[in-house]
Amino acid sequence: MSALYYPPSPLLQDYVSGYVLTDYDGGGAAIVAGYPKGHATLCLSLDGTFQGSMNDDPELLQHPKFSFIPFLKSTTLFHTTSWPSRVLHVIFKPYGAFRLLQVPQHLQFGKAGTAMEDLLDKKANAFLKRMEDAGADINLIIKLLDNWLLQQVSQPKATDTNHIRLACTLIEKSNGLIRIDQLAQQVYLSKRTLEYRFQQQVGVSPKLYNRIVRFNSLLGDIRKSNTPDWQDLALKYNFFDQAHMIKEFKNFYKSTPTNPVTFRDVMGE
Secondary structure, eight states: OEEEEEOGGGTTTEEEEEEEEEEEOOOSSSSEEEOOOOOOEEEEESSOOOEEEEEEEEEEEEEEEEEEEEEOSSSEEEEEOOOOEEEEEEEETTHHHHHHOOOTTSSOOOOOEEEEEHHTTTTHHHHHHHHHHHHOOOOHHHHHHHHHHHHHSOOOOOOOOHHHHHHHHHHHHHOOOOOOOHHHHHHHHHHHHHHHHHHTTSSSSSHHHHHHHHHHHHHHHHHHHHHOOOHHHHHTTTSSSSSHHHHHHHHHSSSSSSSSOOOTTTOOO
8 A cells, every 4th residue: 555645726725725646456354543633624425435343333335436534533444345446535624625625514424425426416526527537647637637626716715714724733743742722722612612613623622622632742752762761751631641642642543652553544644
């Protein structure tokens, strides 16, 4: 499995972090994982689809070829029986899917992803047909994707995202350590309005997003060190003690920070 990163158009960079082309080298049965990274994703299968089950549920699911995966709140294990050779992932900024797709992020989405045709009520059908016709030409696919997303930017805003964009930036700069009442003050919203808009535009509460950013910062520090100082990390990330840090880590990653499982990442990152 390998992954290649492609930058979006500069005019999209407020809403899209990038495109990741994952090459799965074909394949049958395998376990891959997606853990909370703080964003929603469009998954555009360039040939074939994922088929398999999720976590401990034996139900066999088939992922739509072009699907929307909402913000993950915990690690999800995909027990695949078959999968496509290549998938292009559109990595949104936390509020980007709401702004570009004009879809509230607190809705109930399908367990295996929601088909773009259903999500956008036929508005994307012409674009999806062009994607199908592009075949394996990744440069043409990226161009088609950029152009389609740029069209979405030009659409009138359903709701202003500037406050939530600033809130996400402040949370990320603090490594998930900012207090929610302080956050509300800095973005000039009441705490109640901040909560509502965050749920609508990101799909989770600001408190949960704060925790997920903290988890990812902690995970990054652990991966950078061969011998992490657990007490220093617990203090750095404002945990009550090491036991609290371990519990929080397991909540998002299904293993302890002292013995983290190396998952095969669904995006190949």
